Amino acid sequence: MTQIHIKEDGSRYLNRDLSWIEFNLRVLHEAQDPTTPLLEKAKFLSIVSSNLDEFMSVRVAGIQDQIRAGYAKKDFTGYTPAGLYKRLVSRISKMVQAQYRTYRDIMRQLTKEHIQFLKYEDLNATQRKSMECYYHDIIFPVLTPMAVDQSRPFPLVHNQFVYLAVVLKRDGDSPEEEPYFAVVQIPSNLSRFVPLPQHSNSKKQSFILIEELIKHHIQTLFSGYIPLAVHEFRVTRNADLAIDEEGAEDLLEEIEKELRKRRWGAPVRLEVQKGFHPYALELLQDEFEIKDSVFEIDGPLDLTFLRHFTGAVKGSSKLRYPQDEPPYPQEFEESEDFFEMLKERDVLMYHPYECFDALTDFIVQASEDPHVMAIKMTLYRVSGNSPLIQALADAAESGKQVTVVVELKARFDEERNIAWARKLEKAGCHVVYGLVGLKTHAKILLIVRQEGPDLKRYVHVGTGNYNDITARLYTDIGLFTTHPSIGEDASELFNLITGYSAVHDWQSLTLAPGNMHNKLASLIERESEHARSGRPARIIAKMNSLSNQEMIDDLYTASQDGVNIDLIIRGVCCLRPGVEGLSDRINVRSIVDRFLEHSRIYYFENGGQPEVWISSADWMTRNLTRRIELMCPVYDQAARNMVIQILRLSLADNVKAKQLIPNGKYERIVNDLPSCRSQFAALDISTWKKPEIPTSI
Template sequence: MENKQKTEGVKSNDCYKYVNRDLSWIEFNRRVLEEAQDPTAPLLERAKFLSIVSSNLDEFMSVRVAGILDQMKAGYHKKDFTGYTPSGLLKRLLKRANRMVADQYKAFRDLTRQLAREGIFFPSYDELNSTQQKEMDTYFHEIVFPVLTPMAVDQSRPFPLVHTQSNYLAVVLESCVPTDLRTYFAIVRVPHNLGRLVRVPVRTNSKKLEFIRMEELIKHHIESLFSGYKPIAVNGFRLTRNADLTLNEEGAEDLLEEIEKELKQRRWGAPVRLEVEKGIHPYALELLRDEFEIGEGCFEIDGPIDLTYLIKQLPQLVGGRAHLYYPVLEQVYAEEFEHTDDFFEVIRERDVLLYHPYECFDTVADFILQASDDPYVLAIKMTLYRVSGNSPLIGALARAAESGKQVTVVVELKARFDEERNIAWARKLEKAGCHVVYGLVGLKTHAKITLVVRQEQESLRRYVHVGTGNYNDNTAKLYTDVGLFTSHQVIGEDASALFNEMTGYSSPHDWQAFIVAPADMKTRLIELIEREGRHARAGKPARIVAKMNSLSNQEVVDALYEASQAGVKIDLIVRGVCVLRPGVADLSENITVRSIVDRFLEHSRLYWFENGGSPDVYLSSADWMTRNLTRRIELMCPVRDEELQQSVIHLLELCLQDNVKARFLQPGGNYIRAAENGPKVRSQFDAMNINRWKVRKREYTR
């Protein structure tokens, strides 16, 4: 099933050993775009992927490209380990991004044609009949007009603040006074709080749905905002600013206040990208580029700027029409807990493995809820990185604290773009009496772990949940993640030590089971990889199967290259960025890299080392990226029960068998689809049959 990979033209030395991280990300977003182009996918699922391409690119521009521009402004011109200077990399990134955006809008136009066949239309104002136009006129004057604020730009009124990733209209005007030959300019912000799409009334009993975009409605009525002037051009534009926070954690007396201050500064971040409507008036374009000092980062958009409304609003407006979506996933409640009200009894007897979204997150939430109400529970400790807006966990933790339990929550305030929400949760938890800790200076807390300490007979017992994904009930329906419940004594002791390090002044722990970043994870990973190399040289079973979101750490990649040369068979399942070049002669002939992009976001980090026939299996919060290994608190937890190990191995093997949604990385950095040899295997859809991957666990007492 594996595709034969060509190695011609790829050198095995120096920078040619690696794919550039950011160019690899562009390839990842193109794989997302391919899902939007898939004619076999339901139409609104394709719309969702088009939206994700846009939101992904927004973040990439505001963080990664912004960082490259910062390097250039600082005069940094050195090549990175992949052989690129900042300026050289920027040119390639913008060229490829522009090409991808052009393909994205071609797919968008194709999608709108197909939606029209389903009775879903996006007419312009002029395409509406007279009755519809009258309705839209009324809506504009009663609802939209009072919200709009035209902002003129002239000598007495400097260019107003343009908010990042908000839609605006650039208006070029001329005076109605015949002797006034000057050209005037103004901008109008498209109100984001009224929705991007406005539903247009249709005939009673009609199955048609018609929507007009808010900016189109405003364009038609633009003269009502500028009496005495004649608009000669109205064009959309959108600005993306640098969104990376620059925190002085060492000098900050209160990290929460420091982050709140930086969030306010984010709106003033340096301009990074300017998106303009195709055919924009030259005068408007010149003014915008001069004001924002945008050079190559100007994208001309052949369609509606910003397609994120395709996921934010369109599905809610369309409603039913089940054939436009994938079939609803019937999540199951973990069978181990299905017929009991006592989570603690079950976990005392055996470890339990969960696979989301096929098994519902309610299981994890119910565990926390039981712990918060159990009179024998003395303490609950938990990390929170990204939490949903209405998380049931927050109320449970607050209730536990109010009942006198020791509740400690490590809240990561620096989780990018979730800072404001996490600040709100932190304050709510503190108000309820929880001990809220913001982690360690200079490190993000990315580990996903819960520890419950319970009084049982004459001793205390620790119950632990470790996961690969966030404690977020919303994303647990959309991401594939794995979680482990255990009361294993050694894991419990390590969990206590980890929380002590995060909340106190404990010295680095001598871990018995955990592998923890930044303390020793990179070192231990390289040791595990090197151990497989020794086994291969000795003729013992040697294999590595690793599933992660991204692989970009040079030292880990070099260790994988050495293991490959020693004869270790290495299968990497990397959803996003991968800087390793597989299939290169005398370097990585024994390595394959595949990416699976499908209905759910592949998010689990699972690692299997064959170890001479005595496998080591881990689940982890950490990708093999430099930031995870050196600048974050991360966790690798062993799966000790042999049957649960087999369940994880089955999951990995199912991914390796995928010949529908898997793409193989080629030595040159591009991806090709897996060859569909034999029966079709679509790992995500096949995993819905829980018997395909989950080994039925025997009863045992530790």
């Protein structure tokens, strides 16, 4: 095979963090798309903000740490930390400007629909009287003005909370005298927006932001002083946890300790309201030691409040996506006994197009079944009021052997998972926190049942979290199976996590960090061999992110060997497609739409004998080397056909899909084929749940 040599300047690869910026721009485009319902636009704008918050507090924070440490080596995409940081700040600044232009446009459109945010001076007499009462009765008692002077040091400013910077003077102070300075936290335990009273026959829905009320009444906090300026600011801190798992006697306590430290993480970003007082800005920059990561915001800080706002607007169904109730999987409606149904065939569920309740009902039935001996499950992210937790607790209290692997290190869900771990332990479950140095990201449920003289294993493997809330928002696949080798491997997996089990000779499952990387490499190489021999060769991989250099190089090699490769990657992609002689046969597309594309599916043509795998793992270094991940084959013919049809829908999308071009940008896919919006098509379950469809794409 002829090797393609490209100058060692990173041009073979796209940078991970710059690729993430492109992904968040695609989310922003949904807020700008004229076909997106208006309140859904506001929701997408909220997602842009929350995505950026996490990116700044983790990825950008890590780059800043490297710069402070004097690290100047280029990464495999050709960037030094300093060079990358400079480019990221520039790109983020432009994205934020576009975000707030979009915000103002959405507000104008909402006003036309009689939904509006008002300034205090725009309130009528009735509204002012109501807001006066609300401020004095509800807001004022929880406010704490914090002065900064020689006797009172700068207070702790919490991560990603909105504050007011207040510049003051006293009567009689000369203009040359240094002003006084104080900060006021906008209460995080009160709604960011307040509904305003309207006439009974009015169609309007009016709101005011809580900071508007506080600004107008700021004098009530500083009697005897004259406010010169009152502006909002917000600090983002380094939120990554540095956990010493080896030295921790109690991992749960160690994580709780680190969570408390998160409040004092190094400042990464300072956001200030447009027109911010220069004296206050200088004080903040000195205090937080931030010079070049200051973002001036032309609008309200922290647009994540829009997610809650869209739920507070009454009526206006035309401004939202249709609220469809996902149907219960038809296979389980045919038989109320999950175990009897699964003895006959495997069952594939596709969320959010089918109801997640079936999984909870399965565990409930298992908890009540006298023949069930044990239930074992991994939990990475669960909802705030998860019915699964109660079902597992009930199973333990009824005498079942219940083992739950709870990942305490799931970023930003640590506190919730600690609470669930304690509840499960109290109910009598065996709670395990996984292996030192590895996050348990695999999604698997194992139920062991006594059936006559034998034990039978029932397994559920998923691509997404066991979370009933996100199962309505994310696209994920779950496979119920009784395949013997999958069941045996599932038992070995839990033994590996909970005990001292030796390395297992896996029959069906593929694990990271054990053999997944090598397995994927061998599957890709097998396609290359088929192509070189003139047999059908194709790879289709659907995932969230692709950033592992070795996996990218393997795909480049396969492309050069004649393998046709379609990658469906929602987020980060470091592979550069369509480069002559390197990646001619590789196409990369991203779908950003109503639901978050989250399922991981890997298809290999295998010379006309296709193999399909579902997985919890993206092709990122962290997934392949630092997490316990799972890849499971889909053996059942009908279930495999359904997965193939799901891939077909994604590849047919020419409405919301965008194609990655060699320069790292994304373009709309335009063709003469019939219009296909894959997510809306999947709402009609008959489009993918067809056991009889052909087995090859």
